[in-house]
Amino acid sequence: GENVEQHPSTLSVQEGDSAVIKCTYSDSASNYFPWYKQELGKGPQLIIDIRSNVGEKKDQRIAVTLNKTAKHFSLHITETQPEDSAVYFCAAIIQGAQKLVFGQGTRLTINP
Amino acid sequence: DAGVIQSPRHEVTEMGQEVTLRCKPISGHNSLFWYRQTMMRGLELLIYFNNNVPIDDSGMPEDRFSAKMPNASFSTLKIQPSEPRDSAVYFCASSFDRGTSGELFFGEGSRLTVL
Numbered sequence: 762g763e764n765v766e767q768h769p770s771t772l773s774v775q776e777g778d779s780a781v782i783k784c785t786y787s788d789s790a791s792n793y794f795p796w797y798k799q800e801l802g803k804g805p806q807l808i809i810d811i812r813s814n815v816g817e818k819k820d821q822r823i824a825v826t827l828n829k830t831a832k833h834f835s836l837h838i839t840e841t842q843p844e845d846s847a848v849y850f851c852a853a854i855i856q857g858a859q860k861l862v863f864g865q866g867t868r869l870t871i872n873p
Numbered sequence: 874d875a876g877v878i879q880s881p882r883h884e885v886t887e888m889g890q891e892v893t894l895r896c897k898p899i900s901g902h903n904s905l906f907w908y909r910q911t912m913m914r915g916l917e918l919l920i921y922f923n924n925n926v927p928i929d930d931s932g933m934p935e936d937r938f939s940a941k942m943p944n945a946s947f948s949t950l951k952i953q954p955s956e957p958r959d960s961a962v963y964f965c966a967s968s969f970d971r972g973t974s975g976e977l978f979f980g981e982g983s984r985l986t987v988l
Contacts, residue, residue: 803979803982804877804966804981806979807976810976861918863915
């Protein structure tokens, strides 16, 4: 089945700097890759997603890149702000089983 | 829209007791998912329903766990008997499709502690 690896598990950056979180997946048939943000005491919330027919997608300070050949995708947050502090999860679809598999999560801390 | 509603938010029980977690999905969504979150294993999919029918329950840990969706607006996850290793945050999520290429909307979770 699909396996999603996410790195790093924790990340601390200064406010205003950029943060990058990386994920790899194993199933070459996967074609949908969402990113979820989980704030303390809440459920995960979708922040951006990318499909296999594009290599990059941007939404204001957030961007996601996809390299299908290497089977990895990354989340980029620029000009980080304190409210970006949260746990971020990447995920990939299992094409055959029709269900998402999540990475282990990255705890991002923005230091003022 | 009220979002996905889960109850209870917190549950503390003793080993051997029955636990029932409840979920009301977003109106109009036709898929419902139960996830378990722990530090060790992250987010695990336990079971998901499409149009009230269980599609994949391969993530259910063992026979002590059962889930039902009697109608489009309500689902339960039951653990009987509960064990300390079941302590986790249980999330319910819903989506308009099977969640394979659309957004999952998560509830705020039910934190279960089994003593």
